[in-house]
Amino acid sequence: MPLRVGVVGGGQLARMMIAPAVELGVEVRVLAEEDGMSASLAATAVGDYRDADTVLAFAKGVDVVTFDHEHVPQEVLSALVDAGVAVRPGPDALRIAQDKLVMRTRLTELGMPQPDWAAVHDSAELQEFLDAHGGRAVVKTPRGGYDGKGVRVVSAGTEAEDWFATLAEDARGGALLVEELVDFRRELAQQVARRPSGQVRAYPVVETVQRGGVCAEVIAPAPHASERLLEVAERIGVAIAEGLGVTGMLAVELFETTDERLLVNELAMRPHNSGHWSQDGAVTSQFEQHVRAVLDLPLGDPSPRATWAVMVNILGGPAEGTLDERFPAALAAYPGAKVHTYGKAPRPGRKVGHVNTVGDDLDDVAYEARAAASHFLD
Numbered sequence: 001m002p003l004r005v006g007v008v009g010g011g012q013l014a015r016m017m018i019a020p021a022v023e024l025g026v027e028v029r030v031l032a033e034e035d036g037m038s039a040s041l042a043a044t045a046v047g048d049y050r051d052a053d054t055v056l057a058f059a060k061g062v063d064v065v066t067f068d069h070e071h072v073p074q075e076v077l078s079a080l081v082d083a084g085v086a087v088r089p090g091p092d093a094l095r096i097a098q099d100k101l102v103m104r105t106r107l108t109e110l111g112m113p114q115p116d117w118a119a120v121h122d123s124a125e126l127q128e129f130l131d132a133h134g135g136r137a138v139v140k141t142p143r144g145g146y147d148g149k150g151v152r153v154v155s156a157g158t159e160a161e162d163w164f165a166t167l168a169e170d171a172r173g174g175a176l177l178v179e180e181l182v183d184f185r186r187e188l189a190q191q192v193a194r195r196p197s198g199q200v201r202a203y204p205v206v207e208t209v210q211r212g213g214v215c216a217e218v219i220a221p222a223p224h225a226s227e228r229l230l231e232v233a234e235r236i237g238v239a240i241a242e243g244l245g246v247t248g249m250l251a252v253e254l255f256e257t258t259d260e261r262l263l264v265n266e267l268a269m270r271p272h273n274s275g276h277w278s279q280d281g282a283v284t285s286q287f288e289q290h291v292r293a294v295l296d297l298p299l300g301d302p303s304p305r306a307t308w309a310v311m312v313n314i315l316g317g318p319a320e321g322t323l324d325e326r327f328p329a330a331l332a333a334y335p336g337a338k339v340h341t342y343g344k345a346p347r348p349g350r351k352v353g354h355v356n357t358v359g360d361d362l363d364d365v366a367y368e369a370r371a372a373a374s375h376f377l378d
Contacts, residue, residue: 009068010037127157189274281309317346
């Protein structure tokens, strides 16, 4: 009987685990939130990931449970562990990915470089932080934010009153996270894979380009990266993976500041948009690596296959028609481009796919990826 990986969440990350798992002789089963999601090819169950009984029933048919997202409640994760299910990453690690205040606290304990930050409970505390940090700062909701959601740049304590009011209505109470507004020259991402027995492999640090709070492009490896930057980024990623006990893929989003420091911005404990380039640009893709890691199999080689790889997200899709209709023209014009779509209906701003290209000339590789992606847009 093949090894079986159960993925909670039916999005595109689960979808992209399927092919490399099959090649490894591993069966992927998916607990999807609803019918027709991206990973429907492997959706053996449809149900609420917030319901412990639903997730426990799903877990009975697999060897290990992993995740397409970090939103599974702690009480559900604990129920899985109590039932003897292998959960990777585990509840303690996922708690840090689920709550940005917990993340900042734990990274401080590990001595990781971060922006100045504080937990603020009301407008007065937020204003005090602003006064001490040049009058502008970034406010974040601790839970649930992604792709620019739950993030706000403010210059007055009163500009987050609606979020404070929402916290006040929540029986759990809580605080908002405020961070200094970092003067950065670019955003980077360091990916690391770690298996339960301790083996760790690091991918090359990449540059990510954000538009409207959403990742639009990734260049691998990061251009103009010094040996020192590469070493520091990898050291940060490995230290976080080991310090937090992560199993599977970890993405560490970083700011490279104008004075050449690296600061940790966000964490993701799963395959990540910044690693999609690896499907066609690395010896072992992040999706194969995640499957290997959560099953505690020897990790694959993360080395690049070419000098450069560029990933361009297809955001929104065509205003009319389907993505499928655009394939012939895109493939004919750019036969070297690899197009990956997610089985999602086009919608403004939605990630519906991405294009990967590789080669030895960065300008040519980037042009080809952008041009191929443009065939799927209006």
